[in-house]
Amino acid sequence: MTSLAGWGNYPKISTEILAPGAPASVQQIIGERSGLIARGNGRAYGDAAIGTQFTVSSLGLNRMRSFDRTTGLLTVEAGVTIADILSTFASQGFFLRVVPGTKFVTVGGAIAADIHGKNHHRDGGFGNVVESFRLALPGDLIVTCSRSENSELFRATLGGMGLTGIILDATIRLFPIETGWLRQETRVAHNLDAAIAELGNSTSSTYSVAWIDCLASGPSLGRSLVYSADHATRREQVAVGTGLEPFAPIHHARVAVPDLVPAWLLNRTSVKAFNEMYFRRGAAQEGKPSLVHWDPFFFPLDAISNWNRIYGRRGFLQHQCVIPLDRARTVIPDILDRVSRRGSVSFLAVLKQLGEGSGMISFPLRGYTLAMDFPVTDTLFAFLDEIDSLVVNSGGRLYLAKDARQSRSTFESGYPEIELFRNIRRHTNGNTHLASHLSARLGI
Amino acid sequence: MASQKDVLIVGGSSDIGHATALRYVLAGWRVSLAARDLVAARRNADDITARTKAEILVHALDVLQTDKLTDFVNGLPSVPDTVVCVVGELGDQARAQTDPLFAASVLRTNFEAPSLLLGLFAERFQERNSGTIIGISSVAGDRGRGSNYVYGAAKAGFSQFLSGLRNRMALAGKIRVITVKPGFVRSRMTANIKLPAALTVQPDRVADEIFRADVGGRRDAIYVGRRFWFIMTVICLLPESIFKRLRL
Numbered sequence: 001m002t003s004l005a006g007w008g009n010y011p012k013i014s015t016e017i018l019a020p021g022a023p024a025s026v027q028q029i030i031g032e033r034s035g036l037i038a039r040g041n042g043r044a045y046g047d048a049a050i051g052t053q054f055t056v057s058s059l060g061l062n063r064m065r066s067f068d069r070t071t072g073l074l075t076v077e078a079g080v081t082i083a084d085i086l087s088t089f090a091s092q093g094f095f096l097r098v099v100p101g102t103k104f105v106t107v108g109g110a111i112a113a114d115i116h117g118k119n120h121h122r123d124g125g126f127g128n129v130v131e132s133f134r135l136a137l138p139g140d141l142i143v144t145c146s147r148s149e150n151s152e153l154f155r156a157t158l159g160g161m162g163l164t165g166i167i168l169d170a171t172i173r174l175f176p177i178e179t180g181w182l183r184q185e186t187r188v189a190h191n192l193d194a195a196i197a198e199l200g201n202s203t204s205s206t207y208s209v210a211w212i213d214c215l216a217s218g219p220s221l222g223r224s225l226v227y228s229a230d231h232a233t234r235r236e237q238v239a240v241g242t243g244l245e246p247f248a249p250i251h252h253a254r255v256a257v258p259d260l261v262p263a264w265l266l267n268r269t270s271v272k273a274f275n276e277m278y279f280r281r282g283a284a285q286e287g288k289p290s291l292v293h294w295d296p297f298f299f300p301l302d303a304i305s306n307w308n309r310i311y312g313r314r315g316f317l318q319h320q321c322v323i324p325l326d327r328a329r330t331v332i333p334d335i336l337d338r339v340s341r342r343g344s345v346s347f348l349a350v351l352k353q354l355g356e357g358s359g360m361i362s363f364p365l366r367g368y369t370l371a372m373d374f375p376v377t378d379t380l381f382a383f384l385d386e387i388d389s390l391v392v393n394s395g396g397r398l399y400l401a402k403d404a405r406q407s408r409s410t411f412e413s414g415y416p417e418i419e420l421f422r423n424i425r426r427h428t429n430g431n432t433h434l435a436s437h438l439s440a441r442l443g444i
Numbered sequence: 445m446a447s448q449k450d451v452l453i454v455g456g457s458s459d460i461g462h463a464t465a466l467r468y469v470l471a472g473w474r475v476s477l478a479a480r481d482l483v484a485a486r487r488n489a490d491d492i493t494a495r496t497k498a499e500i501l502v503h504a505l506d507v508l509q510t511d512k513l514t515d516f517v518n519g520l521p522s523v524p525d526t527v528v529c530v531v532g533e534l535g536d537q538a539r540a541q542t543d544p545l546f547a548a549s550v551l552r553t554n555f556e557a558p559s560l561l562l563g564l565f566a567e568r569f570q571e572r573n574s575g576t577i578i579g580i581s582s583v584a585g586d587r588g589r590g591s592n593y594v595y596g597a598a599k600a601g602f603s604q605f606l607s608g609l610r611n612r613m614a615l616a617g618k619i620r621v622i623t624v625k626p627g628f629v630r631s632r633m634t635a636n637i638k639l640p641a642a643l644t645v646q647p648d649r650v651a652d653e654i655f656r657a658d659v660g661g662r663r664d665a666i667y668v669g670r671r672f673w674f675i676m677t678v679i680c681l682l683p684e685s686i687f688k689r690l691r692l
Contacts, residue, residue: 022484063462064495066494067494
């Protein structure tokens with residue numbers, strides 16, 4: 001038995017780890033066992049990738065199978081990470097249409113969480129780049145799923161948190177890029193209304209995201225830096241950044257957070273100072289297009305390995321909700337106001353637009369998503385329950401890949417297709433064999 | 445432009461074999477793999493082809509069939525510039541203590557077979573008067589430890605074989621013999637063992653050291669994870685009267 005936690009270091013739970021060395025050995029390893037769930041690189045924040053009995057690590061399934069450079073179709077085993085894909089193919093002129101905020105997720109994990117990027121409102125979630133995958137079902141059966149083959153199971157598995165089977169490999173589509181640079185513009189939004197308006201206006205850009213200063217209050221509540229960007233063409237790259245290579249190498253200089261960071265390091269004063277500095281630096285960039293390498297643009301936090309440790313020993317929760325479009329302008333300020341009044345120190349607060357989701361229990365719906373980090377304290381749970389009720393009343397929901405504590409009723413009111421999903425699980429024996437602590441907690 | 449060089453990696457189904465193959469391909473070498481498990485070797489070869497477009501040749505070879513080794517070496521389409529042998533099997537020490545056939549197979553896999561194969565390559569390289577022979581031994585061969593001395597003894601034998609071969613080749617010509625001694629490597633071989641994180645490296649680190657020793661260095665024997673040089677020096681200097689009482 002090994003004690004495992006998600007990226008948030010909360011909760012920590014004992015489980016037995018199974019580690020197949022190749023897709024061909026997955027079925028033999030899972031055998032007749034029950035209470036198991038697949039785990040990729042452990043970037044889900046809460047209890048989604050901890051099996052109630054067994055946790056099947058996909059990290060040994062880390063080989064690529066084939067890449068067709070004319071169609072961009074790449075077939076990889078489920079444990080191949082997005083970092084591996086991008087560091088291999090970006091310099092060859094190919095990129096992934098949908099990437100999350102960290103490149104250290106596996107393809108299997110990206111499918112299971114139907115992860116979204118900064119372009120969800122335009123390009124949809126990870127499911128949209130997936131052509132097909134092979135799924136090992138309990139009971140010695142391997143099925144291929146795509147939009148035309150086993151399409152119900154395909155749609156259940158996208159965002160299905162690993163609860164339909166164990167993904168063995170997948171064929172995903174890469175698209176050509178002319179350079180490895182992004183042409184980025186920064187806009188300042190002095191309050192939340194302005195931020196939402198700015199995100200709505202930046203629909204001409206592929207990528208857009210707002211960093212929110214959570215500690216701003218009163219008339220500045222929700223003041224933000226809104227970033228928008230597109231892949232730079234060769235011509236744009238030359239115009240903005242002369243003398244740069246079209247495909248510059250990744251810088252591997254990674255800073256590490258030491259093992260034990262005292263929890264008091266993150267307090268209202270230090271975060272306020274950081275936010276002020278960050279905001280001013282960003283504001284100084286306003287309106288000037290700049291070139292940013294794909295690595296720091298998409299994955300700024302990956303430069304600090306184990307940044308999750310800054311929240312100290314008790315870990316942290318990321319609360320990520322989505323609020324439907326028509327309610328966002330009233331509900332999000334309400335949430336931010338409560339966070340600000342609580343004096344919570346959310347080091348990271350991000351606002352993005354989302355479009356329709358593609359899986360049965362995928363997180364996205366048309367609206368705005370707000371993500372905030374909170375160190376675990378005794379009073380946090382009650383506070384987040386209060387936020388959840390605002391989310392539920394607006395018709396919104398919480399992201400399962402981040403969740404460690406929402407209630408069953410919050411979950412069920414947010415995911416209307418859950419009964420359909422449960423039916424699929426009954427049909428494939430998922431309900432009797434596949435179980436994570438998340439699914440047990442929420443009754444999925 | 446220099447013509448493309450050839451490397452043969454024996455043990456091509458392993459994680460270190462895979463990482464080593466990729467490292468040589470990225471440096472422009474032509475790579476072939478030899479392995480007993482052809483499905484696993486093909487899986488590694490396909491991975492490298494997907495990443496790089498390079499075609500990888502896969503040869504069937506069971507190194508334990510030592511009577512066939514000469515035919516294998518003579519039957520290769522060309523004599524490679526470098527041969528790397530990453531063949532190895534940790535084997536369960538407890539089982540090796542009571543199951544002589546199993547223990548013999550651990551000894552043969554880690555010592556006898558790799559030594560005989562690389563010895564044959566040395567002869568072919570000598571005819572041509574060029575070539576590099578790289579054997580992956582282990583820090584476990586530096587001093588016998590209670591927890592894995594069957595494996596360790598075999599690796600010790602392999603290290604000594606390489607040392608002797610190196611000595612002979614150095615006096616006779618231009619053939620290099622390199623001993624690579626990894627410490628803890630996270631791979632399929634060690635998938636079920638708890639390894640100390642600070643001392644554990646990924647297979648691509650071993651691959652990088654192998655490649656750099658081949659093309660750049662003049663080093664004859666290298667530890668992967670430089671701190672292992674220090675650790676092993678200390679371990680080897682301990683008097684037996686103390687060493688035998690340690691749980692290692």
